Every structure is written in C-alpha cells, then in structure tokens.
Amino acid sequence: MKTLLELLLNGILLGGVYALMACGLNLIFGVMRVINFAHGEFLTIGALATYSLCVTFKLPFWMALLVVPAVMAVLGYAMQVTLIARVINAPMIMSLLLTYALSTVLVNIGLYIYGGGFKGIPGLLTGSVQVMGVGLSEARLVAFGVALGVSLAVFAFLKKSLFGKAIRAVSQEPEIASISGISVERVRNATFALGAAMAGLAGVLIAPIYAADPQMGSRFLIKVFAVVVIGGMGSYGGAIAGALLLGVVEVLGGYAFGQMAGSAVVYLVMIAVLLVRPRGLFGVGVRA
Amino acid sequence: MKRIACTILALLAAALMASPAAAQKKPIVIGAALALTGNLADSGEHVRKAFVLWQEEVNAKGGLLGHPVEVKIYDDRSDGATAARLYERLITQDKVDLLLGPFGSASTSTATAVAEKHKRVFMNVAGASQSIHKRGFKYIFQVLPPITEYGAGVVPLMHQQGYKSMMIVTRDYAASRDMVDFWKVNAPRQGIEIKSIDFYPAGTSDYSNYIAKAKAQNPDAWISIAYPNESVEMVKQFKAAGYAPRMFVSQGVSQEDFLQALGKDAEYSMGMSPYEHTLPTRGNKEFVKAWVLKYKYLPGYYAAFGYGACKVLEEAVKKTGSLDQDKLRDTLSKLETETAFGPYKVDPQTGEQIAAKAVIVEILGGKREVIWPEKFKTAKTVLPYPAWDKRP
The missing domain is CATH 3.40.50.2300 (Response regulator)
Structure with a gap:
C-alpha cells in the first residue's frame, strides 16, 4: 500500500514538469499550428543557464527562476520575428523543418559552449519532505508547485484577461479575430515568447532534479509530444491532464512491468487514445 | 582556425625539437579520425591531446626508426559512417604509414572493417564493445580493457x-x-x-x-x-x-x-x-606530470587510452624494426608490455586485450x-x- 502511494505521488510530481512544457508547446500549436521541435532545446537552455547562474556565478536559485524565463521570452520573441513568422502560413512541413533545424543548431551551440558532459548543481534542494509517510524530494516538490502554479496562472490569464481572450480568438478563428481588430501578428509574437518562457522555466525547475547536458531536450520532448497527443493538440487543459496522467502511468508502468515495458505503456496509452479519440482527450483538431 | 594554427605551430615546434638526423628524413605519418565535433567531442578531445603529447615526446627523443613522427587527425563528427570514409581516405589517398583508432564503439566498429579490408594494423584506442573483436579480424589490437x-x-x-x-x-x-x-x-x-x-x-x-x-x-x-x-x-x-x-x-x-x-x-x-592517475603503472608518474604541465588538469581514462595506444604502437614498431604491416601485426599479437595506462597483452586470435584490469x-x-x-x-x-x- 505504501509502495503504491509512493509511486503515485512520484508520478504526479513527474507529471508537473511535463505539464509546464506541454502547455507551452500546446499554446504555440494552438495559436500558430506550428509544432515546435526546438521546444526541448528551450528546456535545455533553461537548465544549462541555471547551472551557469548557480554554479559559475554563484547566484541564488530564485534569481534563475526570475531571470531565465525573462531571457527566454526575449529569445523566443526574436526567433518568432526573424524566423517562425515567415513559415506560419506555409505548408506544415516548412515549420517542421525550420524548428527541427533550429533544434539542431541550438544543440550544437550548447555542445560548443558546455561540451558533451553532464552539469549538476550540488547541494541545491536535495532534502526530502515527509508526505503521508512517504519521502518526497524537495526539488521535485518545488518543481511541481511552481510548474503547476504557473500553468494554472497562464490558464487563468487566457480565460480572463483581454489579451488572453485575443490569444484564444486567434487560436480558434484567426480571420475573424483579425476582422475584430486583434493584431494577429502581435498575438503570435507574444504567444511564442510566452511558450519559450514556459519551456525555459521548466528547464530551471529540472536543473536541481537532473544532471543537464546539451542533448537532454529530445529526451523530454518525446514524452511531451505523447502528453500533447493524449491531452489533445492545442488544448491547454488537456495538456495539464495528459501530463499528470502520463507521469503516473510512467512510474506505475515502470514498477509493474520494468522500465522497458513501462515506457512502452506510455505510448500504448497514446495509441489507444488515438484509436478511440483521434483528436486527443480535449483536442481542438486541425483548423479547416 | 585557431585549432589548426595551434596544430601547425605544435608540429613546427616538434619538428624543430627533433634531432637533426630525424628532421632531414621523411616523417612517418600516423593517421586517425577522432570525434572532435558532435556528441562525443568532449571525450574525443582528451584522446587528441594524448596523441599530440606523445608525438612531441617521441620526436624529442629522435622519432621512430630515425624518422620524425606526424600524427594526422581528422574529425569524424562522432559518426560511424564518417569514420569509415575518413579511414578509407587515410589509407588510400593520404597513404599514411600507421593507424590509430577513433573514439567510441560505433566509429571503431566501422573503421576497423576498413582497416581489415586493406590489411592495415589498427590500434583500437577507445572501442569497448566486445563485438568489435568477435568478427575474426586479424589486424585489430585492443588497448583499453573489454567492458566485462x-x-x-x-x-x-x-x-x-x-x-x-x-x-x-x-x-x-x-x-x-x-x-x-x-x-x-x-x-x-x-x-x-x-x-x-x-x-x-x-x-x-x-x-x-x-x-x-x-x-x-x-x-x-x-x-x-x-x-x-x-x-x-x-x-x-x-x-x-x-x-x-x-x-x-x-x-x-x-x-x-x-x-x-x-x-x-x-x-x-x-x-x-579502467585507469586512475594514481596507479603505479609503468611510466604513469611521468605521463601524469607531462600531461598536467601541458594541459593543466589531471588525465582521465580517455587520455590514458590514447597515450597507452601510442606507446604500445611505438614499442611494437621499434621491436619490429620496420613498418611492414604483417610483421608489425605478428609483433603486436605476441607483445607483452606495460604503459602508463596499464598492461598490454592480447588474445592472438581476436586481438582482444586480456591483461588490462x-x-x-x-x-x-x-x-x-x-x-x-x-x-x-x-x-x-x-x-x-x-x-x-x-x-x-
């Protein structure tokens, strides 16, 4: 019983970080119908930047929490304006190729700067907290709390604020949004910046949990794609639900069938969802 | 550019340091392709430094068989297919005299196949996978210990x-x-x-x-x-x-x-x-000292693999007294020695290292x-x- 509880809690914590990444990815897809293959590298930049700030420059962790997402937003905005904006209305293969190329370039810049080794931050949030008799990692609790908090805050922002409504309008009907006086271009730029900032923040949060390296992005991105497919492309709530579900499935599946089969369970769930509900649990589908 | 300039300078310096007799002769060229870019670049860099260090040392002592030594290094971009192509080029176009292996099991697997095809002696510097020595090849000699x-x-x-x-x-x-x-x-x-x-x-x-x-x-x-x-x-x-x-x-x-x-x-x-800088192996103290002097950090095991491979090859060439590939192969399959990295002895059938622990x-x-x-x-x-x- 205790083992089950331990696995369940660990799964939910794991899901929190997936949620933050999946939300950013989904936001970008929702508004632009661009699948961002470089999203994993945004996470990597966040994690490696945190390592540099905390280990090389010896700054406190909370500084990284504030600085890194801000810098990522600027970086995302610059990429959107200079590159992504050019391919939004082109066939999807163009944006896939572009973001894939971007991902390769970023990985190699990372290798050039940091080398191929693994960077960890010693002594940061290494303690554990007892929850219902189960020891949970401080780093994971912080990551989960911040990730879910930010995901929900962005969710509320989309629902309540005027600009949030504009983002949703562009996501649903760009033409009508534009007729109603919304600057589609501005919304898209802001969305990409927001998505990049969220991935960067996810990177900051996982820096104390995992050892970071320039090639870590793809390890996470594959799972986040599964989350997005399960939750539904373009659906924000779906991404959160899918992430938590996938975290739990991964940990429980790994325990029950071994990690090899456990990883397969994740994708079996994905296939099952695709068979029964091709647009995902809460998906918006492809715009006609 | 900077790296190329450094290499040229290093070569010039090495040539100047070599004894006059060696300097006048045509150099013995040793070819290798290492992971200098790509995902193994970090690790490959230690091996490159080891080759360079050995080259300087051997030239300072008058070279090999009276000839100066030049190590020619290409970049296989951490990719097995590229490694195979580069070894083909080293053998057929550059006509190098001797071969040192690349970094990692993937590149070593493909490069060894090329070397074997041309019947060229090949030092397996950093390919740990056991499958490399299970293909009946006769010219491949492992320096690092097998994974088991x-x-x-x-x-x-x-x-x-x-x-x-x-x-x-x-x-x-x-x-x-x-x-x-x-x-x-x-x-x-x-x-x-x-x-x-x-x-x-x-x-x-x-x-x-x-x-x-x-x-x-x-x-x-x-x-x-x-x-x-x-x-x-x-x-x-x-x-x-x-x-x-x-x-x-x-x-x-x-x-x-x-x-x-x-x-x-x-x-x-x-x-x-497989290696620690504190080990009391033959020449290890001197190797660690020279390494730290040149590169300002302690050598890890990738560095020792690279240096050890060069030393084994050096000893085998001296013992054979020529660059004849078949004679050299016979020497390497029987040779028992120890370098800074550790002991060297291979199974004469497979070329797999059996002495290193x-x-x-x-x-x-x-x-x-x-x-x-x-x-x-x-x-x-x-x-x-x-x-x-x-x-x-």
Missing part, C-alpha cells in the same frame, strides 16, 4: 565484505548486457544472490520505481552500468526517498562530472574505472580513491554506504 573487466571486481569485493545479495539496475546497451552475463555466472559462485536484473532504456531519468523495488527486496548492493548523469540522478533520488543500499556501485561514478554535480552527496559512491574507486573526502584490487589501494574502504540521516 570494468565490473569484474564487484563480486570479489562484495565477497570480502560479506555481502550476500545484489540488485542490478542498468542502462540497456550491448556492453552492459555483456557485463550482466558475466555477473550472472560469477556472483552465484561466491554465494551472492542476484535479486533482480533490470535494464532501463536510454533517456530514463526517473528511478523511483526501482527504488520502491529495492526497498521491498532490500538487497545488500545496488549495482549499475550507468552514465554519469544517470548515476547522479540515482543518488539524488536515493536521498530524496531516504533510501541507501549497503553498497552502491555505478560505472559513471568514476567520471569527474559525477563528483562535480553532486558535491558532498557523492561521498561513499563506488565506481568502476579495471579498478574500483570510492568517493572519499571529495576524491576518487582506489579501493580494489588490494595492490593498488590508495585508501581504506568505507562500508556500508551510510544512511542519509547518519551522514555528517
């Missing part, structure tokens, strides 16, 4: 400490499966029970399910063939879950990244290492100390791996 040597000490060490059970949690790749097969045979012979064997796929970063399993099974030792990042994540999750086996051994512990990423929490972890290290006081085998010990073993709430 890495963890060979685990069983006798556990036996010595009176531990009775182990749990194996390991990354899934060819080399680790070789290693696990070795343990499956050897652990029961010493009365050690293997409670479970789990292979996790590359890219795994969550070990909470194995920790839950370990808590239920309570094995004496947790044994892993894991990369440094995976080893780091295991220890972090041990601590968070309040779990401590009585002994924790993982391959990645023996690399610098592990120590730096974990700081104090790295203490008492054990790693498998790995050691087991433990992180003690922020340093890697050799604790096994007895004759290389630099510190006394601290066991069991202390519980997290009992640590200072």
Whole structure:
C-alpha cells in the first residue's frame, strides 16, 4: 500500500514538469499550428543557464527562476520575428523543418559552449519532505508547485484577461479575430515568447532534479509530444491532464512491468487514445 | 582556425625539437579520425591531446626508426559512417604509414572493417564493445580493457565484505548486457544472490520505481552500468526517498562530472574505472606530470587510452624494426608490455586485450580513491554506504 502511494505521488510530481512544457508547446500549436521541435532545446537552455547562474556565478536559485524565463521570452520573441513568422502560413512541413533545424543548431551551440558532459548543481534542494509517510524530494516538490502554479496562472490569464481572450480568438478563428481588430501578428509574437518562457522555466525547475547536458531536450520532448497527443493538440487543459496522467502511468508502468515495458505503456496509452479519440482527450483538431 | 594554427605551430615546434638526423628524413605519418565535433567531442578531445603529447615526446627523443613522427587527425563528427570514409581516405589517398583508432564503439566498429579490408594494423584506442573483436579480424589490437573487466571486481569485493545479495539496475546497451552475463555466472559462485536484473532504456531519468523495488527486496548492493548523469540522478533520488543500499556501485561514478554535480552527496559512491592517475603503472608518474604541465588538469581514462595506444604502437614498431604491416601485426599479437595506462597483452586470435584490469574507486573526502584490487589501494574502504540521516 505504501509502495503504491509512493509511486503515485512520484508520478504526479513527474507529471508537473511535463505539464509546464506541454502547455507551452500546446499554446504555440494552438495559436500558430506550428509544432515546435526546438521546444526541448528551450528546456535545455533553461537548465544549462541555471547551472551557469548557480554554479559559475554563484547566484541564488530564485534569481534563475526570475531571470531565465525573462531571457527566454526575449529569445523566443526574436526567433518568432526573424524566423517562425515567415513559415506560419506555409505548408506544415516548412515549420517542421525550420524548428527541427533550429533544434539542431541550438544543440550544437550548447555542445560548443558546455561540451558533451553532464552539469549538476550540488547541494541545491536535495532534502526530502515527509508526505503521508512517504519521502518526497524537495526539488521535485518545488518543481511541481511552481510548474503547476504557473500553468494554472497562464490558464487563468487566457480565460480572463483581454489579451488572453485575443490569444484564444486567434487560436480558434484567426480571420475573424483579425476582422475584430486583434493584431494577429502581435498575438503570435507574444504567444511564442510566452511558450519559450514556459519551456525555459521548466528547464530551471529540472536543473536541481537532473544532471543537464546539451542533448537532454529530445529526451523530454518525446514524452511531451505523447502528453500533447493524449491531452489533445492545442488544448491547454488537456495538456495539464495528459501530463499528470502520463507521469503516473510512467512510474506505475515502470514498477509493474520494468522500465522497458513501462515506457512502452506510455505510448500504448497514446495509441489507444488515438484509436478511440483521434483528436486527443480535449483536442481542438486541425483548423479547416 | 585557431585549432589548426595551434596544430601547425605544435608540429613546427616538434619538428624543430627533433634531432637533426630525424628532421632531414621523411616523417612517418600516423593517421586517425577522432570525434572532435558532435556528441562525443568532449571525450574525443582528451584522446587528441594524448596523441599530440606523445608525438612531441617521441620526436624529442629522435622519432621512430630515425624518422620524425606526424600524427594526422581528422574529425569524424562522432559518426560511424564518417569514420569509415575518413579511414578509407587515410589509407588510400593520404597513404599514411600507421593507424590509430577513433573514439567510441560505433566509429571503431566501422573503421576497423576498413582497416581489415586493406590489411592495415589498427590500434583500437577507445572501442569497448566486445563485438568489435568477435568478427575474426586479424589486424585489430585492443588497448583499453573489454567492458566485462570494468565490473569484474564487484563480486570479489562484495565477497570480502560479506555481502550476500545484489540488485542490478542498468542502462540497456550491448556492453552492459555483456557485463550482466558475466555477473550472472560469477556472483552465484561466491554465494551472492542476484535479486533482480533490470535494464532501463536510454533517456530514463526517473528511478523511483526501482527504488520502491529495492526497498521491498532490500538487497545488500545496488549495482549499475550507468552514465554519469544517470548515476547522479540515482543518488539524488536515493536521498530524496531516504533510501541507501549497503553498497552502491555505478560505472559513471568514476567520471569527474559525477563528483562535480553532486558535491558532498557523492561521498561513499563506488565506481568502476579502467585507469586512475594514481596507479603505479609503468611510466604513469611521468605521463601524469607531462600531461598536467601541458594541459593543466589531471588525465582521465580517455587520455590514458590514447597515450597507452601510442606507446604500445611505438614499442611494437621499434621491436619490429620496420613498418611492414604483417610483421608489425605478428609483433603486436605476441607483445607483452606495460604503459602508463596499464598492461598490454592480447588474445592472438581476436586481438582482444586480456591483461588490462579495471579498478574500483570510492568517493572519499571529495576524491576518487582506489579501493580494489588490494595492490593498488590508495585508501581504506568505507562500508556500508551510510544512511542519509547518519551522514555528517
């Protein structure tokens, strides 16, 4: 019983970080119908930047929490304006190729700067907290709390604020949004910046949990794609639900069938969802 | 550009330092393709530095067979197919005299096939996978120990400490499966029970399910063939879950990244290492001194692989007295020697290294100390791996 509880809690914590990444990815897809293959590298930049700030420059962790997402937003905005904006209305293969190329370039810049080794931050949030008799990692609790908090805050922002409504309008009907006086271009730029900032923040949060390296992005991105497919492309709530579900499935599946089969369970769930509900649990589908 | 300029300068300097007799003669060119860019670039760089260091040393002593030595290095971009193409070019277009191997099992596998086709002696510098020497090739000689040597000490060490059970949690790749097969045979012979064997796929970063399993099974030792990042994540999750086996051994512990990423929490972890700079092997002191003088950091095992391969080749060429590939092959298959890296002796049938042994290290006081085998010990073993709430 205790083992089950331990696995369940660990799964939910794991899901929190997936949620933050999946939300950013989904936001970008929702508004632009661009699948961002470089999203994993945004996470990597966040994690490696945190390592540099905390280990090389010896700054406190909370500084990284504030600085890194801000810098990522600027970086995302610059990429959107200079590159992504050019391919939004082109066939999807163009944006896939572009973001894939971007991902390769970023990985190699990372290798050039940091080398191929693994960077960890010693002594940061290494303690554990007892929850219902189960020891949970401080780093994971912080990551989960911040990730879910930010995901929900962005969710509320989309629902309540005027600009949030504009983002949703562009996501649903760009033409009508534009007729109603919304600057589609501005919304898209802001969305990409927001998505990049969220991935960067996810990177900051996982820096104390995992050892970071320039090639870590793809390890996470594959799972986040599964989350997005399960939750539904373009659906924000779906991404959160899918992430938590996938975290739990991964940990429980790994325990029950071994990690090899456990990883397969994740994708079996994905296939099952695709068979029964091709647009995902809460998906918006492809715009006609 | 900077790197090329440096290489040219180094070559010029080396040429100037060489004895006048050697300088006038045509150089012996030794070709290699190393991972200088791509995902293995970090590791490949140590090997490149080792080749350069050896080149300077050998030229300062008058070169090889009276000729100056020039090591010609291409970049295989960490890619096996590129490595094969570059060795083809080294052999057929550049017509180099001797070959040194690339970095990593993938490039070594393809490059050895090219060398064998041309009947060219090839030093396997850093290809650990056992499959490389299972193809009946006659010209390939391994310098680093085969992967099953890495963890060979685990069983006798556990036996010595009176531990009775182990749990194996390991990354899934060819080399680790070789290693696990070795343990499956050897652990029961010493009365050690293997409670479970789990292979996790590359890219795994969550070990909470194995920790839950370990808590239920309570094995004496947790044994892993894991990369440094995976080893780091295991220890972090041990601590968070309040779990401590009585002994924790993982391959990645023996690399610098592990120590730096974990700081104090790295203490008492054990790693498998084919080379340590403290080993009393022949010429190791001089090698470490020259390395530190030139590169300002301590050499790790990739550096030692590279340097050791050069030394073995140097000795074999001197002993043969010519660059005739078949004579050189005969020398290398019978040669028994020791370099800074460790002993060299191969199985004459396969070219697989059979003399080199790995050691087991433990992180003690922020340093890697050799604790096994007895004759290389630099510190006394601290066991069991202390519980997290009992640590200072």
